[in-house]
Amino acid sequence: MLDFTHDPQARSWVAAAQAAGCDFPLQNLPHGVFARIGRHEPPRGGVAIGDQxxxxxxxxxxxxxxxxxxxxxxxxxxxxxxxxxxLGLPAWRSLRRALFRLLSDQADAATQERLKACLVPLAQAEMKLPVEVRNYTDFYTSVHHATNVGKVVRPDDPLTPNFKWLPIAYHGRASSVVASGTAYHRPRGQAMAPGAAAPVYGPCRRLDFELEMGFFVGPDTVLGQPIPLAEAADHIFGMCLLNDWSARDHQFWEMNPLGPFLGKNFCTSISPWVVTMEALAPFRVPFARPAGDPQPLAYLDDASDRAQGSLDIQLEVRLQSHKHRAQGRDGDRITATSFRHQYWTVAQMLAQHTVGGCNVCSGDLMGTGTISGPTAGEAGAIVELSVGGTRDVPLPSTGEVRRFLEDGDCVILQGWCEKPGAARIGFGECRGTILPALD
Amino acid sequence: MLDFTHDPQARSWVAAAQAAGCDFPLQNLPHGVFARIGRHEPPRGGVAIGDQxxxxxxxxxxxxxxxxxxxxxxxxxxxxxxxxxxLGLPAWRSLRRALFRLLSDQADAATQERLKACLVPLAQAEMKLPVEVRNYTDFYTSVHHATNVGKVVRPDDPLTPNFKWLPIAYHGRASSVVASGTAYHRPRGQAMAPGAAAPVYGPCRRLDFELEMGFFVGPDTVLGQPIPLAEAADHIFGMCLLNDWSARDHQFWEMNPLGPFLGKNFCTSISPWVVTMEALAPFRVPFARPAGDPQPLAYLDDASDRAQGSLDIQLEVRLQSHKHRAQGRDGDRITATSFRHQYWTVAQMLAQHTVGGCNVCSGDLMGTGTISGPTAGEAGAIVELSVGGTRDVPLPSTGEVRRFLEDGDCVILQGWCEKPGAARIGFGECRGTILPALD
Known part of the structure; x- marks a missing residue:
């Protein structure tokens, strides 16, 4: 539902909110948790506005x-x-509207003065994990990703038969979800080389990122009570960027028959700012199910969701190596795509998750699965970009190449929404750096 | 480590602790959380002793x-x-020893009098979920279960190649873990009938139980820091009974390629009493890896774990139907086995879980996976007992049969340790009843 908080003409008295390319204009107002750098103070909630x-x-x-x-x-x-x-949607909306008014350049001078005393420059804020992740679920909803990965295992029939009937998902590990900026050690584990008689134990040799979005669930539900699709959108608070780091060698050895475990649970990074579904409303787009694909079963089909269940979120991934940093460079873009290509909507994901009666909790994090677009350059994981590690992924500004991630690599996800007639809504970034394996 | 708290001759001044077949003698002292029935009072921790x-x-x-x-x-x-x-092992041990002394018939009369004022009859206690389950992981460590289930998919080669190299596991859903006695509604979901062109949505038609043990993790660990196998046993607080209810029709349609999701996350039941590893110490047994099986990789191999990593816990499952209840019967035993047949030890499970750096949290629950023994009558799930729903499982006392679970069925798990020269250590029971699917 669009209202005055989506007016693209509205401006904030915080000057930087109007800067070209700013992720946090007045129309965004994403929530996060921060503490000032160098102060020993408890973390507290904040809302980003411009550079503050x-x-x-x-x-x-x-x-x-x-x-x-x-x-x-x-x-x-x-x-x-x-x-x-x-608290739920009415409270979220009421605070959004109130903050919008206070931060608008229509606010009176006295209000602006009082608000200015509440601002902390982003550069002085250390961003924390915004929630205590109570449960983490990861979906698998990019038909292009599923096809790319499936081709390795089943070249003739890459998509599993269930893919177009339900949003596939598995439970992930909540304890190892970390805030953007957290470095982690390359994981150790077991891998079985093709044709080998026994697995070997050691540091991961096929370390990968996965470009995903995450979304956060609103009020707790009761065990046994599904969230119908028509109500699901109102149960989602907002979204973030998510990097589902993956140890492909460990994953592919362990995952039959029960799915990924150690291949995923060593680290999952999320961006610190949660962009509300309210802020994203102008970027809702119809879900375009290809002709000939099966009609979803009734519990996964809803007219409103069909009409505006998808989101056009631009995404890109940069890889910054040691060498980039030594040269003062920001890294090279290795892929870019849009979230609108996903085969299932976030509302369908939540409806599916709860249809059997599984309860959800405020602070539950759900990943959308790797986001890969329809062309080869839009793949959301390096295993796809390098075609299973068989082709070089170039880093043009340093002349390096990658087939998988190396120690010292920093992977940076970015996301934003842009279109004529709407303010740009950005997610900031999600970054993480790989440290060498521990002895 | 055995000490005076394992002395089989020791007796409590709580008379019922000495009764034949009592699960909670002085040597057990399991922890739980309770509130008195009918009082509006906050739950608090308690220790079971006899009938108190x-x-x-x-x-x-x-x-x-x-x-x-x-x-x-x-x-x-x-x-x-x-x-x-x-708090960790030293604190757990110090409280165990202190409670043992206070509840022993060697305690002086004044102490006994003061303690009596702290007793609540078990019959007046409503048992709660003992922990807030922060993360729930389910393993898959019965070679007999894995073989029985694998035969359905791969008759010639039922075990996946990884089974004997690592304890397979997947992340489960923490939010839907419930205390024994909680009834739940038969889940709805998608299933694909063999040969059908499209899945159907509806109540589960192949509802199953899974006989498992659960274990609880001690102090939090730090992301990136594995728990070595030699230290793993000290990081485990205790164990409970666990029923990993499973919707087989939903599970088998959804689980390729990422594992079980809705087929498992609608409900998981655990027994309310957590039996400490200290209490179980007399029942540790060597792990018997069959000749010819691969030697575990070094990180999964430890002399002490080989010598005493397994636990001889007797387990049985009763099914109580509507008809049993109408006749005042307790249900029929449908299977019985021992936990000692598991292929991997609980210490190996925890070492594997953390070897890639995944952190664990106090209150994390880990399931051992379905516990099936070597013979057909020792299977820990009805899908095995009924050979995939093709044979009747008899309920002799009512003349009924089952291939899967029916509405109104109550499944009751029981577990205990017994041997000459040691006090019986019981787990109590874990029960759950299936309500009809909601409209």
Whole structure:
């Protein structure tokens, strides 16, 4: 539902919010959790605006807000966003509208003065994991990714028969979800080389990233009570960037018959800013199911979801090597695509997750699965870009190449929405660096 | 390590602790969380002794304990056992020894009097989920189960090549783990009939139980830091019974390529009493790897684990139908086996889980996977007992038969350890009843 908070003409008195390419204009207002760098202070909730963080704990103490937005602000100011996500859509919307008014250049001078005292420059904010991830589920909803990966195993029939009937998913590991910027050690594990008689144990040799989006669930539901598709969108608070790091050699040896385990659970990185579904509303697009594909079963079919269940989110991945950093470079873009190509919508994912009665909790994180577009250059994992490690992926600015990730590589995901007649809505970035395996 | 708390001659002044077949003698002292039935009171930690629960909150208030056991008692008295599990082995052991002395018939009369005031009859205690399950992982470590199930898919080569090289596992759903006694509705979902052109949506038609044990992890570990096998046993607090309810028709349609999801996440039941590894120590047995099987890789091989990593826990499953209940019957035993037949030890499971750097948290629950013994009558799931739903499983006392579970069926798991020269250590029971699918 579009309202005045989506007006592309609206401007903030925070000047940087109007800068070209700014991820955090007045129309975005993403939520995160931060502490000021170098201060020993408890983390608290904030909202990004331009090049600033609005400190919600400080705002809640000013008395500028009253009633429902004040209560919502107090809850959004806590050390994690779980409780705020648990408040539900009316509260989320009321705080969004209130913050929009306070940060708008239509706000009176006195209000602006009071708000300015609540701003912290983004450059001085250390961003934390925005939620305590209670449960983490990862879907598998890119038909292009599934086809690319399936070709390795089943060249003639790469898609499993269930793919177009339901959003496939598996449970991931919640404990190892980390905030953007967290480095991790290359995992050790077992791998079986083709034709070998026995597996070997050692550092991963086929380390990969996966370009994904994550979404966060709203209020807790009760065990046994599904969320119908028509209501699912209102149960989703917002989205982030997600890198589902994968040890392909370990994964492919272990995953038959019960799915990925150690190949995925050593680290999952998410971006710190949660962009609300409210902010993303202008970028909803129809879901384009190809002609001839099966009609979804009734519980996965809804007119509104068909009409606007997909999201046109631009995504790209940069790889920054040691050499890039030594040369002061930002890395090279190795892939770019859009989230709109996914075969299932986030609402369908949530409806599927709960149709058997599984309950969900505020703060649950759901990954969309690797996002690969229809062409080879739009693949969301290096195993696809390098065609299973058989072709070089070039890093033009340093002249290096990659088939899998190397120690010291930093992988940077970025995402944003842009179109004529709407303000740009950005996700910031999600980055993570690979440290050498521990002895 | 055996000490005075394992002395089979030791007796409690709680008379029922000495009764034949009692699960909770002085040598057991399992932890749980309870509230008195009909009182509106907060749940608190307790320890089972005979037919009583020792209320640890009340005990902590008496001043009978001092020092380390007092601190441990205060933590074990909380609403969940997570923090107590986080204290680690020295604290667990110190409280065990202190409670053993207080509940022993060697305790002086004044102590007995003070302790009596802290007892609540088990019959008046409503048992709660003992932990807030932070992460739930399910292993797959019965070679007999894996062979039985694999035969359906790959008759000539039922075991996947990885089975004897690593303890296979997948991440389960933490939110839907429930306490014994919780009924749940038959799940709905998608299933594809053999030879059909399209799946159908509806209530599960092949509902199953899985006889498992669960184990609980001790103190939190740090991301990137594995738990070596030689230290793994000390990181495990205790064990419970676990029923990993399974919707076979949904599971087999969805699980390729990423493993079980809705087929498992609608409900997982655990017994309320957590039997400590200390209490189970007398029942450790060598791990008997069959001749000719591969030697485990070094990180999964440890002399102490080989010598005493397995546990001889007797297990049985009863099925109680509507008809049994109408006739006042307790149900019929449909299978019985021992946990000692598992191919991997709990320490190996934990070492494998963390070898890639995945961190674990106090309160994490790990399932061992379905426990099936070497003979057909020892299978831990009805899909095995009925050979994929092709043969009747008889319920002799009512004359009924089952191929899968029916609405109204209550499945009751029981487990205990018994041998000459040791006190019987019981787990109590884990039960759950199937309600009809919701409309």
């Amino acid at each position: 963080v609005l400190d919600l704990a400080r705002l809640a103490a000013t008395g500028v807000l009253q009633g429902e937005p004040q209560v919502a602000c107090e809850v959004a100011a806590r050390e994690t966003l779980n409780a705020y996500m648990g | 629960v020792l209320d640890l909150a009340r005990l902590a208030a008496t001043g009978v304990l001092q020092g380390e056991p007092q601190v441990a008692c205060e933590v074990a008295a909380r609403e969940t056992l997570n923090a107590y599990m986080g």
